[in-house]
Amino acid sequence: MDISALLLFIPACFALNMAPGPNNLLSVSNATRYGFKRSSLAGFGRLLAFAIMIALASAGLAAVLQTSAMLFQGLKIIGAAYLIYLAIQLWRAEPDASAQAGDVQVSMLRLAWQEFLVAAGNPKAILIFSAFLPQFVDVSRPVAGQFMVLGAMFLCLEVIAICAYAGMGVHLQRWFAEPRGKRLFNRGCAVLLTGAASMLLVARRS
Template sequence: MTLTALALFVPACFALNAAPGPNNLLAFSNASRLGFWRAVAGSIGRLPAFAAMIAIVALGLGALLAASEAAFSAVKYAGAAYLIYVGWKLWRAPAPDAAEMRVRDDSTSALARRDFLIAIGNPKAIAIFTAFFPQFVDFAAPLAPQFLTLGGLFLIMELAAAALYAGLGRVMSGVLTPLRLHRLNRGVGGFLIFSGLAMALNPKH
């Protein structure tokens, strides 16, 4: 893998990382309620999920899973159901009062677990990795070090994107009244429900 390939990989990869998907919007919502650092800590939960997917692709199983209707469907529907569940909880959450906006009982481990389950429940991420990573790999050279490099960069930029969304959420929290926060939660919840339904109803490709 050349420096030119890396120079092309970094901006293209960060564009994927920074897309406003369910995990990033969850980081935004968490930061608006709980603060920047707790949102970033919770966002670490997605990293093991994406690391596992990158390992699957590196082992050559990504194309196999993408081609397996039963395996793909099982992961897809489980992930869709969880997205809808999290979205419904956010949608139904009552408007907090001022004290609740300062102190919430969401533990960091609970935030990380939620982030992990949303990430691992999206099988299309494997298809993206399968299509995206090989474009930057030199197949004439050993593959393992290249996938480690690309995978490591992806995870670093994924956390940076989460921090970006958390920062935006924290800045917005200064102007979020309880009613506005309630509307924000409903907006994020609605997006998660929509994403889950879209994942469940769309064909495999």
């Protein structure tokens, strides 16, 4: 892997990291309800899921997902169902209650687990790793090491995306300070999560 490949990889990869998606939307929503720090730390659940996917793609196991229609369909349904569950929770959330008792009722582990499940429930993610990262690998050199370096860089850039979307959520929290505004924002996020679930259900293997 040479410098020119890295110079192409970093901006292309960061564009993928910053693209609006279920996990980034979840970071925004969590930041408005629990603050920047908790939302950012919860993102490590997403990083764990992505690290596992990168390892699977590196081992060539993504080919199994690529060829197994039943496995791909099953992951899609599970992922979409969980997104819809989160959407229902947001739609029904009472802004006053979440503001007063959110820190007590929702543990950091639970928030991180949500991030993990949303990331792991998207079978397209591992296919992205298996199709995107190899484009920047020099096949004339040892492949495994290059793949892991690219994967590590992806995860570092993902940390920036997590913090950026959490910061966005904090600013939005100021705009929706009143209970009515918070309720509208929560329900807007619920609609977007439902839309993401619908897109996941109609997604096809590339």
